[in-house]
Amino acid sequence: MSGELVGIQPRELKFTFELKKKSSCSVQLVNHSDQYVAFKVKTTSPKKYTVRPNIGVILPYATCDFTVTMQAPHEVPLGMQCKDKFLVQSTVVPFGTTVEDLPSGLFSQENSRKFEEYKLKVVLISPPNSPVLQPINAALRSSEPAYETEPAYETLKAKEQPLDQTENLPPPQVVTEDIENLRSKLSEVTEDIENLRSKLSEAERMMTRLQEEKSIILEQNETLQQEMALVKKRPRVKVQVGFSFLFVCFIGLVGASLGYLLHL
Incomplete structure (x- = not known):
């Protein structure tokens, strides 16, 4: 459409629905202007999806992709209907702006800046050769294609569930x-x-x-124990104290002889 700041393809987020398995899809944003454009992705169910990146800056006439991953479902929704929605907001920012330069409240509702908003709906599709799951999200006539592809530029209505401002990332x-x-x-x-x-x-x-x-x-x-053992093995030497018996007898005999001679 003429005057469109950012082009989005595809306009529907199609996820292959399988229990206990994650599913992802990519979305491409195209900057149709000669200015720097900042974008942000919001969802009504931030706990069910992750968006990488969920905020960024697109250079003039350049493209940028983001990936949406649906967490592994544990049950089949009633009638295979999904009411989750995504909102892509975009606005012009000064030339040379980077993601780090974007203020935290740039895309808040209190900001008076003008935004372009694009609403994307979620479509669940059955895996190949699956007889159980069928495409959902609309009661389509048999002559119509399985999924609508018309652009959805209108913002979310007041009666619909408000978009959660909590960031996925x-x-x-x-x-x-x-x-x-x-x-x-x-x-x-x-x-x-x-x-x-x-x-x-x-x-x-x-x-x-x-x-x-x-x-x-x-x-x-x-070594000390060996030396002590050697000392114990040595024979003991007896030390005689005093005079021997023969020496005493000899002295006695000499004394008797002298006494005899003296009495003569």
Whole structure:
């Protein structure tokens, strides 16, 4: 359509519906202007889907893709009908703007900036060769194609469920801050590991020194025991104290002889 700021293809988000299996589809945004255009993707069911990226900037006459992933369903919806909707908002931003430059409240309802809004509906399709699941989301005539492809530019009506303003993914600036925090924590953990390694190395050196001292003590103890064993095996030497019996007899005999001679 003429005057359209951003072109969107496709206009329906088609997911292959299989229980306990995720399904994804890609959407392409085309900037039809010569200006920088920021976009943001919102959904009525943020817990069921993830959008990557859910916010960005498209350069003049350039394209940008985002991927929507539906979480694995655990039950078949009644009548295979899905009422979830997506809203793509776009607005012109100053030349040279990056994702990091976008203010957090740029796409809030309180902002007086003019937006172009595009509503995308969800269509569930059955996997190939599946006789159970059938295409849904409309009671179509047999002569009509399985899914509508007309563009949907109208905004969500008041009677419909309001779009959840909660983001599926944090803005890139927040992600960058989280990465920096993780890097800082990783650096601290690395430093702690290095300190532990240093202390462990010091403890190993101390253990080695203690083992060497223990070996020396054991060797000295063994040598001492050997010396004590040798001392015990040596014969004891008797030490005579005083004079021998023969010497006493000899002295007595000499004394008697002298006494006899003196009495003559």
